[in-house]
Ligand SMILES: *[C@@H]1O[C@H](CO)[C@@H](O)[C@H](O)[C@H]1NC(C)=O
């Protein structure tokens with residue numbers, strides 16, 4: 137292996153020199169102009185196929201600039217000061233397959249700039265200051281596959297602008313200032329596979345915008361202001377692999393929105409304002425590995441609603457408004473290994489909640505409202521190896537002692553410090569660093585605790601004739617009763633004696 141790497145390393149300059157990314161003087165069929173060149177030279181090295189201007193102060197690309205070099209296949213202006221291209225700039229270049237003018241200063245593209253370029257496959261105009269696209273500028277580019285217009289300042293696109301790009305597969309319009317798009321904007325782009333609208337200001341998407349696209353594999357709509365979405369937004373989803381909807385203003389999703397996505401691998405919905413999910417939102421998504429609802433406003437999930445996500449490994453529900461968890465939320469999620477519930481309002485956890493999550497290894501419950509937990513809270517998670525419980529208002533009275541013992545016995549899986557919030561005297565003290573007698577008494581018991589008052593237990597314990605039912609609950613009662621330290625000194629040994637006698 138090391139030999140292979142050093143071999144590749146030696147090859148690297150050659151590879152880069154000839155094949156595009158970083159043009160270098162060594163390239164035999166290309167010519168590179170640097171910052172000393174102020175205009176497109178009248179003559180080029182004979183026969184070259186690729187031409188690069190890097191950081192050159194070339195302001196204008198004039199009409200017919202390359203007319204005497206019809207063999208050119210690739211022309212790139214990178215970080216140049218180019219702010220205007222004349223109509224006919226690339227005329228006569230029938231072999232041209234790629235034009236890139238990026239990190240330059242274009243603010244508009246006149247009609248006729250790209251005429252006759254019937255072999256052009258890639259057109260990159262990213263990182264300029266283009267404000268609008270007018271109908272006709274891309275006409276004739278019938279073989280164009282990849283059009284990159286991201287990181288500009290485009291606010292409007294005239295109807296029909298893309299209509300002749302029948303072979304376009306990638307349209308990259310991210311990072312512009314689009315507030316809306318028309319429903320027919322993409323209607324002629326029947327080969328479209330990838331559409332990127334992220335980082336714009338879209339507030340909605342018109343119905344039918346993706347109706348004619350059978351081959352879509354990626355739809356990127358994140359970082360807009362989309363507040364609602366139709367259920368049939370992407371009717372042909374057989375090939376869709378990536379769907380990005382995060383960082384919008386979605387408050388709800390239509391029922392059945394995610395039915396019939398057999399190969400979807402990435403779906404992002406985090407950073408929206410979802411308050412609930414419809415019961416039938418997800419169908420079978422056998423390829424989906426991760427799902428995040430991080431930073432929404434969810435208070436609940438539909439019961440059994442995630443059941444179709446049979447391959448899901450990571451589920452992120454952090455930064456929402458869950459107060460209570462119900463075990464049916466997790467039906468069908470046997471493969472989930474990472475469950476993130478941090479930054480919610482969870483107050484209690486009963487042991488059966490995680491019954492279905494047999495594969496969970498990492499559980500995050502930091503920053504919730506947990507004051508107390510029973511010592512068997514995580515018993516249904518046999519594979520748990522990383523547990524996060526910090527940032528909860530743990531109440532360190534003697535009711536927490538059983539959980540304290542559990543924590544102590546599980547210190548290897550505990551991945552964050554668990555500190556008391558109350559009482560004041562124990563505030564900020566790490567729970568496992570306490571001694572049993574540090575937990576305060578008297579106290580009010582948490583509502584979920586099985587309550588046994590001191591007196592009845594003592595009485596029953598002292599009479600040797602215990603009904604069987606009482607005996608079976610006794611060990612649990614034993615650990616949940618909150619005794620003052622002195623009483624404990626008597627009661628615990630008495631109970632243990634009694635138990636061992638039984
Ligand atoms: C984008 O265009 C607007 C006018 O449409 C202009 O005010 C603004 O300065 C432009 N932004 C940049 C970064 O040039």
Ligand SMILES: *[C@@H]1O[C@H](CO)[C@@H](O)[C@H](O)[C@H]1NC(C)=O
Pocket residue numbers: 387409410411432433
């Ligand atoms: C979601 O929660 C945020 C922060 O609490 C709040 O400002 C926003 O109005 C909520 N949105 C909805 C739709 O409930």
